[in-house]
Amino acid sequence: xxxxxxxxxxxxxxxxxxxxxxxxxxxxxxxxxxxxxxxxxxxxxxxxxxxxxxxxxxxxxxxxxxxxxxxxxxxxxxxxxxxxxxxxxxxxxxxxxxxxxxxxxxxxxxxxxxxxxxxxxxxxxxxxxxxxxxxxxxxxxxxxxxxxxxxxxxxxxxxxxxxxxxxxxxxxxxxxxxxx
Amino acid sequence: xxxxxxxxxxxxxxxxxxxxxxxxxxxxxxxxxxxxxxxxxxxxxxxxxxxxxxxxxxxxxxxxxxxxxxxxxxxxxxxxxxxxxxxxxxxxxxxxxxxxxxxxxxxxxxxxxxxxxxxxxxxxxxxxxxxxxxxxxxxxxxxxxxxxxxxxxxxxxxxxxxxxxxxxxxxxxxxxxxxxxxxxxxxxxxxxxxxxxxxxxxxxxxxxxxxxxxxxxxxxxxxxxxxxxxxxxxxxxxxxxxxxxxxxxxxxxxxxxxxxxxxxxxxxxxxxxxxxxxxxxxxxxxxxxxxxxxxxxxxxxxxxxxxxxxxxxxxxxxxxxxxxxxxxxxxxxxxxxxxxxxxxxxxxxxxxxxxxxxxxxxxxxxxxxxxxxxxxxxxxxx
Numbered sequence: 001x002x003x004x005x006x007x008x009x010x011x012x013x014x015x016x017x018x019x020x021x022x023x024x025x026x027x028x029x030x031x032x033x034x035x036x037x038x039x040x041x042x043x044x045x046x047x048x049x050x051x052x053x054x055x056x057x058x059x060x061x062x063x064x065x066x067x068x069x070x071x072x073x074x075x076x077x078x079x080x081x082x083x084x085x086x087x088x089x090x091x092x093x094x095x096x097x098x099x100x101x102x103x104x105x106x107x108x109x110x111x112x113x114x115x116x117x118x119x120x121x122x123x124x125x126x127x128x129x130x131x132x133x134x135x136x137x138x139x140x141x142x143x144x145x146x147x148x149x150x151x152x153x154x155x156x157x158x159x160x161x162x163x164x165x166x167x168x169x170x171x172x173x174x175x176x177x178x179x180x
Numbered sequence: 181x182x183x184x185x186x187x188x189x190x191x192x193x194x195x196x197x198x199x200x201x202x203x204x205x206x207x208x209x210x211x212x213x214x215x216x217x218x219x220x221x222x223x224x225x226x227x228x229x230x231x232x233x234x235x236x237x238x239x240x241x242x243x244x245x246x247x248x249x250x251x252x253x254x255x256x257x258x259x260x261x262x263x264x265x266x267x268x269x270x271x272x273x274x275x276x277x278x279x280x281x282x283x284x285x286x287x288x289x290x291x292x293x294x295x296x297x298x299x300x301x302x303x304x305x306x307x308x309x310x311x312x313x314x315x316x317x318x319x320x321x322x323x324x325x326x327x328x329x330x331x332x333x334x335x336x337x338x339x340x341x342x343x344x345x346x347x348x349x350x351x352x353x354x355x356x357x358x359x360x361x362x363x364x365x366x367x368x369x370x371x372x373x374x375x376x377x378x379x380x381x382x383x384x385x386x387x388x389x390x391x392x393x394x395x396x397x398x399x400x401x402x403x404x405x406x407x408x409x410x411x412x413x414x415x416x417x418x419x420x421x422x423x424x425x426x427x428x429x430x431x432x433x434x435x436x437x438x439x440x441x442x443x444x445x446x447x448x449x450x451x452x453x454x455x456x457x458x459x460x461x462x463x464x465x466x467x468x469x470x471x472x473x474x475x476x477x478x479x480x481x482x483x484x485x486x487x488x489x490x491x492x493x494x495x496x497x498x499x500x501x502x503x504x505x506x507x508x509x510x511x512x513x514x515x516x517x518x519x520x521x522x523x524x525x526x527x528x529x530x531x532x533x534x535x536x537x538x539x540x541x542x543x544x545x546x547x548x549x550x551x552x553x554x555x556x557x558x559x560x561x562x
Contacts (some may be wrong), residue, residue, distance in 0.1 A: 007433065009515055009518065009519060010519075026377060026378035026381070027378035027379070027381070027382065035511060037508065037511060037512070039512065039516065039521070040521070046250035048515045050511050050514075054222040055213070059487060059492055059494070062246070062247065062485060062486065062487065062490050062492065063247050063483050063486045064247055065245075065247045065248045065250070065252075065448065065451070066248070066445055066448065067242060067245060069249075078342070082441075083439060083442040084442050084445065086445075086446070086448050086449040086452060087285075087452055088251070088451065088452045088456060088479075089271055089456075089457075089475075089479070090247065090251075090479070090482070090483055090486075092507060093475055093479060093480060093483045093503045094483050094486070094487060094503065095507075095510075096494050096503075096510065096514075096516050097500075097502075097510060097511060098502075098505075098506075098507030098508065098509070098510030098511045098514075099507075099511075104460055104461055105288050106285060106288050106289045107279075107285040108285075109289075109385070113488070115409075117381045117382065137332070146256075
């Protein structure tokens with residue numbers, strides 16, 4: 001997997017196409033696994049898309065008493081294995097980002113797996129492939145670095161300068177599964 | 181206990197040793213000091229020992245995981261608490277009946293999957309029970325007189341029956357009945373796995389398909405034995421018996437290490453109503469952010485304990501942990517942090533607010549001069 005997921009929350013227009021695309025995916029049972037929510041409803045109508053960070057050392061897997069959450073070779077954190085998941089919801093509380101969802105009817109957890117069947121062949125995940133405002137992008141590592149540099153320049157225009165010690169804080173968040 | 185543990189290479193080897201000794205003792209009792217050994221089943225017996233050793237090793241390492249250990253610790257504590265006895269009893273009974281005997285939750289994933297899983301599960305459990313009962317000699321049949329057969333369990337004579345009666349044929353055909361259940365279930369599962377496009381993408385040959393092929397080989401050869409001696413007057417019987425034995429040995433050795441290992445860990449589902457959620461969808465703990473009920477105190481305490489035991493330091497500036505908030509609040513906290521929007525001026529040490537209201541559409545608010553002055557002031561201070 002050479003590409004990365006790149007999220008720019010400010011670009012989100014709240015159309016929820018990503019959620020619709022996620023629902024369309026086979027095997028998702030018409031339930032979306034990502035989120036589109038208001039950042040601060042009383043301040044503005046700005047929304048943000050949110051999906052799993054695919055942690056290297058995922059807290060959800062660490063708190064699972066049944067050892068049901070597995071990680072693929074590419075580093076994608078999968079939904080709980082149906083045969084093992086005992087339905088305790090520990091993962092939904094353990095995740096510091098509030099990502100895993102729980103299905104009370106079928107008694108199992110499900111979460112964003114970055115459409116690993118697509119992304120491992122460098123095909124954009126469902127959500128990124130439909131986002132009309134490029135808030136969710138699936139791009140080359142190089143392109144992502146270029147975008148981050150641009151954002152840093154924009155921060156300079158705003159008037160705050162990074163010092164030698166905190167340069168790394170002056171770049172927008174990026175995440176995804178990549179190997180180099 | 182500690183001294184005993186230290187005399188073994190590992191916990192797993194200690195428990196395996198204990199399990200083997202117990203099985204051997206049970207065999208000694210069951211076969212009347214090894215006088216009724218069924219040497220036809222010797223291969224099955226050796227692989228049954230390997231099966232139990234494998235299960236013990238896997239269960240030991242599973243229980244040693246911090247998360248599993250913590251949940252089991254609380255379960256045992258609750259089981260000892262007198263006040264909770266009613267709830268414990270109800271939780272275990274309900275889980276046993278709904279989740280294990282009837283497997284209702286799988287029927288909710290589709291009736292086809294439900295029937296298929298129920299047939300495979302009870303076919304497997306029934307077959308394993310009969311296999312272990314016979315191979316370890318825990319039960320055998322004795323001819324009392326020409327008209328009466330008697331079942332002897334652990335050397336204790338139990339029910340007597342007419343060899344041609346309904347009860348007797350039910351017992352003698354036990355393995356055939358479970359094998360027929362398995363055959364139907366496995367064929368249903370294979371049809372689903374071959375036909376369903378969604379499954380084709382995610383299934384793994386060695387994990388999802390191999391156990392099905394193995395079960396199929398086992399049931400077909402097993403039923404062929406019956407066909408051979410009932411209809412074909414024993415044609416190819418010794419060869420078929422050997423082939424069947426090989427498939428069963430492979431199955432028993434494979435069982436603890438593949439997909440089927442979920443069988444011994446499922447009963448832990450009783451821990452959920454017992455420790456955490458007594459009634460489904462009824463929560464008692466308030467979110468530290470929005471005040472909505474999202475969980476219960478015991479579960480959050482356990483989650484924090486498990487994460488702490490594994491050196492996850494997730495404490496936030498205000499001393500709360502992410503798990504003190506509901507999932508929606510946690511997502512919002514992350515975004516606010518990321519956009520440096522928690523306070524009016526953001527955090528000095530945090531990233532620059534990329535939503536500056538000038539360059540990026542979406543945020544309409546223009547910032548006051550005060551914001552920029554503050555930023556300059558903070559810059560000077562640091």
